[in-house]
Amino acid sequence: MKAAVFDKNGIENLKVLDIEKPVPASGEALVKVASAAINPIDDRVINKVDFGGKPHIPGAEVAGVVEEVGDSVKGFSKGDHVIVYPRKFDGTCDMCLAGNEMLCRNGGIFGLATDGGFREYIAVPEANLIKVPEDMNMELAASIPVAALTAYHALAMARLSAGETLYVVGASGNTGMFAVQLGKIQGAHVVAISGKKWLGDFGADTVVDGEALKAETSKPDFKKANVVVHSIGSKEWDRSMSLLDLNGRLVLFGALTGQDVALNVQDLYARQISIVGSTGGSKKEITELVKMAKNLKVRVWKRFPLEKIVEAFEAEHSEERDGRVMLTF
Template sequence: MRAVRLRAPERLSVEEVPRPVPGPHDLLVRVEACGICGSDRHMFRGEFPTSKPVTLGHEFSGLVEEAGAAVEGFRIGTRVTGDPNISCGHCADCLAGRPNLCAGLSAIGVHRDGGFAEYVLVPAGQAVALPAGLDPLHGAFCEPVSCCLHAIDVARIAPGASVVILGGGVIGLLMVELALLAGAGMVVLSTRQAPRRALALQLGAHHAVDAGADPVATIAALLPRGADVVFECAGVGETVRQSIAVARRGGTVVLFGVVPEGEEVALAPFELLTKELRLESAWLNPLTHERAAELIAAGALSLDQLITRTIRLDEVPAAIAGAPQFGEIKLVMAG
């Protein structure tokens, strides 16, 4: 079969590899769709730890082609999504309900072969069945939505709260709708690109501000006391600093964007101290993948508006290696 293999930083190509053989507890899934994530670009550049060689792709959905002898509950032909993050299940963090912090965590598409391929191997315990009629492109959103749901859980948005989202990529735009579903009374998104600001407003944001034109001052004019909750979704030092500046006294900041490993950001501890901010981070998708699948199956999110275009398997390496095009939201490989 064909697969997109990362051999070393900036060495990514389509190769012929053996089709995986499912063990007794595995599903062999024929990939129908797999989304390109910002983390894939970080892994390509060597900014995020990953095994090598490895087949990238952790946001996928597809059809069960084979099931291991010990697998129950999945028929051949069932459409599934796979939770890529596999924890040990018995360490202190796993037993405390925090499998995302498991020291033995491994991830499909990061440490083991993923969904940018014709087939992917998924442990049955990581698979979630999807409705037969669900668009497989929507199924590929289960992983990013599940991560966003964890960030929403961490933020603990009170009914009517003001929420600021810094970053207008697919994660920031998903956050607009999820914050509204969580009860936010005002949602403000900040991004440099006008097309993304327009889409944020279409998705329900009350305001969309230009991140290239003093967003801190603009947000302060909209929210003089500051925001109750701020989500940093861009993963750059500038927005990390802005997240502290636009939060109200006693507010909450959730760091969610992936800053490259090893990069440092200068913060002012005095501002954190005197504002008495709750500074949180949200990592991966602990126990939220099934919730995400249910939300997507219910049609609660406007996913079609987030898909910029679909691409073929052989287009994936160039798409990951290249910078996102202006106005681009989400590229999804369609099998």
């Protein structure tokens, strides 16, 4: 079977090789991968994480069909459509027992702490498999484990409630397009900060680009945000802080443009702002999301076969990107 493998950091070192098809161990199922999505975490794994020269398969977000099950697998059988919950977790530590598998003290990110899913077949522990309906589009399914789950958990961490105003920065991005949809489903007034008008079809009440927003903020009736969410990092810090209303919550789940920011502590306490970190989501949340998925959609910009994975990463980094970049199998 084919798999994308690297043994030295750098996208240019990612090669599609023929490797042995895995055999599912006890408690595992063999999944034939149908769709996989490219994410910033894969970039980090390929470019930054030191695996000491050991060959590694990246790929954090996949959907597929069960091909074969190992001994003692109870809940799955051949032909089931599945997604992979993207965290390794032990199920026994205090974090897991409290339903925070993404914070497992002995765990890690799928595709980083484990080999990932950019390959034709993958053996996955039953505890990481989530069934999805057979009529679910496989590209939407492949967007639930990281993109949609990150957005869903971020809004939960924000304690977003119906009638509140939610600003999604980078709204056309992988996670942003789901934050917009989920915010709308939860009854918020959703403002998408983006130049992409299609976000209106994804539930944004207002789509506004950076320039237009600047003009809006100077108007006396400008509606500030109860919640701002994004993964942009330091470049977005000042604007997101200024958009927040009294009692506002800023939820951060990434730092794409840099990690260091200057915080005005007086501004923070005087306006009673909460700054909340969010990472991934729990198994309970991914199960809830699958049930809601008939109301969700994904915008795919480009599709590549596994053999063209380096081009897929180039597309992911393109200035023109206008939706997700997916691998199809």
